[in-house]
Amino acid sequence: MKINQRTLGAAVFASMLLVSAAGCGKKKAPAPTPAPAAPVKPVEPPPEPPALTTRINSFTAEPRTIERGQSATLRWSVANATDISIDQNIGAIAANGNRQVFPSNTATYTLTARGPGGADTRSVTVEVSAPPAPPPPAPPPPSVSGSDLLTREAQDAYFDYDKSDIREDARQALTRDAELLKRIFAADRTFTVVIEGHCDERGSAEYNLGLGDRRATAAKEFLIQLGVPADRVTTISYGKDRPVCTDADEGCYQRNRRAHLAPGK
Amino acid sequence: MNTRWIAIAAVVVLAGGAVFLTAQQPDINLRIQQGDKPAIAVIDFRGSGDAQKYMDAFNQTLWDELAGSGILKMVAKSLYPLNVPQRPQDFRPPTQIPATRRGEVARTQSNGPWLTDWSNPPVQANDLAFGYTGVQDGRLVLSGWLYNLAQSDLTGAQVIGKLYFGSIDVDGAKKVAREFAADILQQFGAKSLAGSKIYFVSDRTGAKEIWSMDYDGSNQRQITRYKSTSTMPAVSPDGKMVAFTTYAQGNPKIMIFSTDTARRLPFYNPVSSVVETPEFTPDGQHMYFSAAIDGWTQICEANVDGSNLRRISHVRSIEVSAKVNPKNPSQVVYISGKSGHQQLWRMNSDGGEQEMLTSGEGDVSNPSWSPNGQFLAFAWTRGYEIGGFNIFVMDVSSHAITQLTHGNGRNENPWWAPDGVHLVYSNKRGSATHLYVMLADGTHQQQLTTQGNNLQPVWSKAIN
Numbered sequence: 001m002k003i004n005q006r007t008l009g010a011a012v013f014a015s016m017l018l019v020s021a022a023g024c025g026k027k028k029a030p031a032p033t034p035a036p037a038a039p040v041k042p043v044e045p046p047p048e049p050p051a052l053t054t055r056i057n058s059f060t061a062e063p064r065t066i067e068r069g070q071s072a073t074l075r076w077s078v079a080n081a082t083d084i085s086i087d088q089n090i091g092a093i094a095a096n097g098n099r100q101v102f103p104s105n106t107a108t109y110t111l112t113a114r115g116p117g118g119a120d121t122r123s124v125t126v127e128v129s130a131p132p133a134p135p136p137p138a139p140p141p142p143s144v145s146g147s148d149l150l151t152r153e154a155q156d157a158y159f160d161y162d163k164s165d166i167r168e169d170a171r172q173a174l175t176r177d178a179e180l181l182k183r184i185f186a187a188d189r190t191f192t193v194v195i196e197g198h199c200d201e202r203g204s205a206e207y208n209l210g211l212g213d214r215r216a217t218a219a220k221e222f223l224i225q226l227g228v229p230a231d232r233v234t235t236i237s238y239g240k241d242r243p244v245c246t247d248a249d250e251g252c253y254q255r256n257r258r259a260h261l262a263p264g265k
Numbered sequence: 266m267n268t269r270w271i272a273i274a275a276v277v278v279l280a281g282g283a284v285f286l287t288a289q290q291p292d293i294n295l296r297i298q299q300g301d302k303p304a305i306a307v308i309d310f311r312g313s314g315d316a317q318k319y320m321d322a323f324n325q326t327l328w329d330e331l332a333g334s335g336i337l338k339m340v341a342k343s344l345y346p347l348n349v350p351q352r353p354q355d356f357r358p359p360t361q362i363p364a365t366r367r368g369e370v371a372r373t374q375s376n377g378p379w380l381t382d383w384s385n386p387p388v389q390a391n392d393l394a395f396g397y398t399g400v401q402d403g404r405l406v407l408s409g410w411l412y413n414l415a416q417s418d419l420t421g422a423q424v425i426g427k428l429y430f431g432s433i434d435v436d437g438a439k440k441v442a443r444e445f446a447a448d449i450l451q452q453f454g455a456k457s458l459a460g461s462k463i464y465f466v467s468d469r470t471g472a473k474e475i476w477s478m479d480y481d482g483s484n485q486r487q488i489t490r491y492k493s494t495s496t497m498p499a500v501s502p503d504g505k506m507v508a509f510t511t512y513a514q515g516n517p518k519i520m521i522f523s524t525d526t527a528r529r530l531p532f533y534n535p536v537s538s539v540v541e542t543p544e545f546t547p548d549g550q551h552m553y554f555s556a557a558i559d560g561w562t563q564i565c566e567a568n569v570d571g572s573n574l575r576r577i578s579h580v581r582s583i584e585v586s587a588k589v590n591p592k593n594p595s596q597v598v599y600i601s602g603k604s605g606h607q608q609l610w611r612m613n614s615d616g617g618e619q620e621m622l623t624s625g626e627g628d629v630s631n632p633s634w635s636p637n638g639q640f641l642a643f644a645w646t647r648g649y650e651i652g653g654f655n656i657f658v659m660d661v662s663s664h665a666i667t668q669l670t671h672g673n674g675r676n677e678n679p680w681w682a683p684d685g686v687h688l689v690y691s692n693k694r695g696s697a698t699h700l701y702v703m704l705a706d707g708t709h710q711q712q713l714t715t716q717g718n719n720l721q722p723v724w725s726k727a728i729n
Contacts (some may be wrong), residue, residue, distance in 0.1 A: 162607070
């Protein structure tokens, strides 16, 4: 198809040249019959002077098929034209170039080139397919990373049996937690943290509920002293109802006597 | 064991259902004096026809109920005569044979079962329970009699003669046995526990919910269905309301349910990160509970709907489990950490005259008043390592203390039965926690629950 078009175009062009050349003779008598020449093989017409021919050397779209919202790049190369344009509201263009297009539906772009050497047109079609259903809206990125960050980096503050005093190791843990919270709060204006107070299994359930509350409150007060905004910190006591381990030894008891930071709801 | 017997034993004499206690030394041995208990003989009842299939269950239940009351001496069945009456007509007065000749003594000739067969050695019973069962009109019918063996004739001896009806199955047999036992026990001054309810916490559904059951562990029913954590039940004096602490709405708060409809009643919680250990006052008009105030869990009092809040504690320590003396509402005991670790304290209802009742050793929790307001049961780790709770009873006037359980797991949450003779409590052995009932002297321990973990029982009298 492409080849046929080009061949046809070239033939038309050539005939036009001949007609135009003949017209230049201006009513002269018919040229005398040339002297018989030595019988030679017929002379081939000389090659057309390329400078004179207006021609679209190439016009492509890459890719030819896109999903809605994606782009395709049109590339073209035109020779000997003075007036080059592409339809579909693209307008005038340079002889060589490319252009990103974002068709929302399948579109055919037609490049038209005109010049002293004639005119040429070429078309490409960009097929647009509907994209798949979009994914559900992502949660606000800051809160995701805040929760993840807190879960990953917050350190529990540990306590002595039946105590809510902030020990030296808890002081260090909470100091790091305070910096972490400030970072998370700065990145996400809506983030809140809940401090859970926990106890080991040995005290009574009733007293431990108060003790867990006491530990959570002590940890909160310490964080506030370090500049963590009080209105973004809540507390809850779980007493001894949510142990991280159930072994009957001091190692496990110590792990359960803790204040734990969790993302607020 | 030695420490239990260091002091001169004081005795608890049961009469008219009340516990009287004489303390002669700082430490006492709370026990029910064996010699003062009436001795009862209870025959093995038999059933006619289909009823016989259920008589093992019947006889076991009747025996357990009477023995478990703690107020009767059960005469061993191995001592009973071979000729056993099943109904009053079976008794045959012996024939008196007077001395007819010089040197002869008057004697009696047995004609069948008679009262003296049971009152004389070796049985030496004061009373005899007998009877039988049969099937009539699609029901199991128990004919039960209680005879006072000190009487000389059958008319005077009969204390109980009554029919009881139940379904023709094991449950029916147990039911009539319990009803007969309750009637017998009433004759000896015991308050019946029939109709009373135990409210408790169970996690058998996967979440801690409030449950109820009958005094003997039967009829276990789920009350709350929050699939959250609901704990620490308290029951109103009239048995119509149960309050508890729940995470159902976020932070632990108090809720109140009606016991007959299991519907929620209004209760306005104070704004606090934790509200717990609800307790009704003896008049049923007020609630004591604890709420975190200024960072410390403090005892508060309010109307039964939570209005008219009044803070009672003003200390920088944890104070929970306020319990009001049922006979003297101005006397309140509670658990406080202000001496260092959780101990038992008492105060006036306005917060005045605070006094530590325990020695400061170990941890103390779960105080419960006896119905007569004279004794406190509580859990204490004294003599054991941290967390090794046992059940203790204190005579409030003398502060004399008796230890009722001795290890074998962790014993907590004692609660007095309405009869003032029994205690229900939780025992954690291995990883399982179950409820048990025992006499207030620590004997006759019986398991009430088998599924999941069960704890924090409170005992309500029967709703009338």
